[in-house]
Amino acid sequence: GAGVSQSPSNKVTEKGKDVELRCDPISGHTALYWYRQSLGQGLEFLIYFQGNSAPDKSGLPSDRFSAERTGGSVSTLTIQRTQQEDSAVYLCASSFGGSAEQYFGPGTRLTVT
Amino acid sequence: GQSLEQPSEVTAVEGAIVQINCTYQTSGFYGLSWYQQHDGGAPTFLSYNGLDGLEETGRFSSFLSRSDSYGYLLLQELQMKDSASYFCAVRDGRDDKIIFGKGTRLHILP
Numbered sequence: 001g002a003g004v005s006q007s008p009s010n011k012v013t014e015k016g017k018d019v020e021l022r023c024d025p026i027s028g029h030t031a032l033y034w035y036r037q038s039l040g041q042g043l044e045f046l047i048y049f050q051g052n053s054a055p056d057k058s059g060l061p062s063d064r065f066s067a068e069r070t071g072g073s074v075s076t077l078t079i080q081r082t083q084q085e086d087s088a089v090y091l092c093a094s095s096f097g098g099s100a101e102q103y104f105g106p107g108t109r110l111t112v113t
Numbered sequence: 114g115q116s117l118e119q120p121s122e123v124t125a126v127e128g129a130i131v132q133i134n135c136t137y138q139t140s141g142f143y144g145l146s147w148y149q150q151h152d153g154g155a156p157t158f159l160s161y162n163g164l165d166g167l168e169e170t171g172r173f174s175s176f177l178s179r180s181d182s183y184g185y186l187l188l189q190e191l192q193m194k195d196s197a198s199y200f201c202a203v204r205d206g207r208d209d210k211i212i213f214g215k216g217t218r219l220h221i222l223p
Contacts, residue, residue, distance in 0.1 A: 033211065042215035043156070043200065056210050091155060100146045100163075100204045102211060104155035
């Protein structure tokens with residue numbers, strides 16, 4: 001089947017606007033992760049879902065960030081009142097159960113002007 | 114808390130062997146993984162070690178010592194296409210969260 005997909009691939013938004021980033025995991029994968037990566041930097045953990053619940057939201061940078069997952073499948077990461085420091089590539093990954101092998105989507109490049 | 118340490122950059126010559134080390138601190142531990150990321154691309158899974166010892170997959174091998182909280186990725190017969198960033202990642206056994214190191218940029222010289 002298809003791999004992890006993310007949309008949009010690129011998003012340019014004005015400072016102060018809200019944005020929604022979408023992730024479609026591999027069918028049957030119960031675990032879903034969101035990461036943020038700035039240019040030339042490592043992967044910053046944001047949030048993790050097991051099914052529809054998020055055991056760990058500790059990585060969300062501020063209360064402007066929120067995420068949900070419905071039906072144990074699609075996930076949406078919402079950033080309210082975007083700031084220039086939110087500019088980065090947002091990566092989604094999924095895995096089956098407790099497997100350590102994650103499959104990454106192509107990412108959404110967010111640019112806040 | 115959890116933390117992983119790996120060198121920020123490593124340089125090697127085409128055809129040679131290079132080792133990228135990773136040390137970790139976690140509250141719970143269920144295994145060490147390695148990922149490769151080319152510029153502009155997404156990370157891709159390379160290997161996983163759940164138990165001590167060496168795992169070999171073609172030119173790549175990965176090693177784990179749980180008593181030392183240490184692992185490494187070994188790349189043999191380096192090719193120019195191996196120029197990429199390499200990340201180690203640990204799975205926390207308490208909640209299955211996977212945390213990544215900051216990555217090692219591998220430069221390969223002809």
